[in-house]
Amino acid sequence: MSDAADDEQLPELDLRLTQENLDEFYEHAPCGYCSCLPDGTLIKVNQTLLDLLGYTRNELVAHMALQDLFTIGGRLHYETHCVPLLLLQGQVREISYLLRRKDRTTLPVLMNCALLRDADQQPLVVRVTLFDITERRKYEAELLRAKDHAEQQREQLAKANEQLQRKNEQLTRINADLDSFVYTASHDLRQPIDNMAGLFTELKHSATFHDPAATSMVLMFEEALQQILDTIGGLTAVVQQQRELEQVPNEAVALQPITEEIIRSLPGIDPPATFTLDFSAIPTLQLARPSLHSMLFNLLSNALKYADPSRPAHIRVSTALVDGAPVLSVQDNGRGINLERHGPELFQLFRRFHPEVAGSGMGLYLVNRLVRQAGGRVAVESKVGQGTTFRIFLPR
Amino acid sequence: MDVLKRNNVTVSGEGKQAMVFVHGFGCNQQMWRLVAPVFAADYRVVLLDLVGAGRSNLAAYDPAHYSSLDAHAEDVLQVLGALDLHDVVLVGHSVGAIIAMLAAIEEPTRVAQLVLVAPSPRYLNDVGYTGGFEPVDINDLLEDMGNNYLGWSGAFTPVVMGQPSRSELTTELNTSFCSTDPAIAQHFARVTFLGDNRADLLLVRTPSLILQCAYDVIAPLAVGTYMHRYMPDSELVVLDTSGHCPHLSVPQATIAAIQQFLRSTPTP
Known part of the structure; x- marks a missing residue:
């Protein structure tokens, strides 16, 4: 069959494609090719690799080994890692090395190698491809x-x-x-x-x-x-x-009944105190019942204990929603506390601020401790001679 | 602790004397595939993986403990102890040769003959000594190892494909072959390449064979002659091959040299 007949079988292809020849492709492939003896001596190198390294063909072929192109670290790695793999398994893939150019600069490459053996299974030649991976590196x-x-x-x-x-x-x-x-x-x-x-x-x-x-x-x-x-x-x-x-687990505790019950248990004072309860904003709180009981009991009995004897005590207990979280307030019109003087010690154990009134210095310590345990905090506002407001900020 | 499991010890072959193989840096006991089976006819052949390599117990690799080669030598002696072996032929490659040498110094009755394949007591150059490397080269190696681990995870599985002549290798062996935990490999590289065991050469009393490759970048000829000069009862054989792994590149010559040496030294 003639060449002309071959050409006729490819009528759809651009004729220029047929000019692609293997030698040309080998020399100018978009990656470096070389072949070496089992000891690494270079025997064939393509033009792409020569261009990448800046060597002439005569400088490399028969005069240098593949290992000589690596940095010393790469050479160590090649001898201890790649050579055993090549000899036992016939190939290594995707090994990352730095090549040393003739001008001593380096070029990062990815290397694949395959070992060919002769008819007696003796190592014959190693084929190597080298890809420039500067950007990837x-x-x-x-x-x-x-x-x-x-x-x-x-x-x-x-x-x-x-x-x-x-x-x-x-x-x-x-x-x-x-x-x-x-x-x-x-x-x-x-x-x-x-x-x-x-x-x-x-x-x-x-x-x-x-x-x-x-x-x-x-x-x-x-x-x-x-x-x-x-x-x-x-x-x-x-x-x-x-x-x-x-x-004790947390539960939804209705505020109206528990507060009324506590007020009933408190000792009467003279003149009698009046209480205002407003739980319309938040009627129930999610707390351990004994904990809430103790907080309210201590705040309310304090409000009575430290009432100003010169005017009837008025105490307001209420709830509100602040930034989506419940706040329980107890407000009185009693003697008030000098917060500038006593503020820092207010919640400490056994601290007393009204020596003229009997007390153990336990109440506020306990309230603060219980509120913190529930994940909340206590805030106080007070004016001497006008009254005090305790606000318990609870978590959402 | 089961030391045989720890060091992934495999025993085969028949014979009064045992022949124990210690692999070098960057690989595992598979390295002896072309050499060890030949000796199974006359010796009890013992293969092991150093802790941190191959299928040893990687969890046992405590960098502080394995910061010198003595810890590995201790492991080898524990394996010999567990198998109740005395007067063995202890074969080591590269850093494994130094480990074997240290074991022979520590317990001379356990080792009758030493075979040191491509050994080096110190890789760094020193005043009056040519090891072949400068500290910067070793850092270079550590960096190259770091760069290669990025691509390592998937680099080993497809290797067996299209290798009919090597089909006796199982996939399992290939997947674990020479692939190690990156952190352990880098630490072991430091211990291997920055160590100095020159002073130990004088302490060896065991008849030793130094198998030197003629063209070896890792352990140059000068290193082989240096060892031979300072080891009292040693024999130096230079194999006409390049590279660092004569047991892989010229297995027949390697086997012949070892057999010659074993015949020439009296068996206990």
């Missing part, structure tokens, strides 16, 4: 940098987290220690104080006092005794409430 370097950076951040974060965890465990331990200390202290104090109270009652019956001042001293002693008993009672309540709360 830049991108990979970015990736590596980002990866290293992320790794560093992860380590820092893990360290910070570990510290936080340790601190947290420490705090939990201290908190538990404190609770058990308060419990033990109140328990251990109670016994001798009860004994003292009993002994004193006996003493009053059996002893006769000749000093006229004795009667008022006995009264003062009894008052002091009562104060100690109240304090111990308060301490016990704090710890007990804490322990109970750990078991």
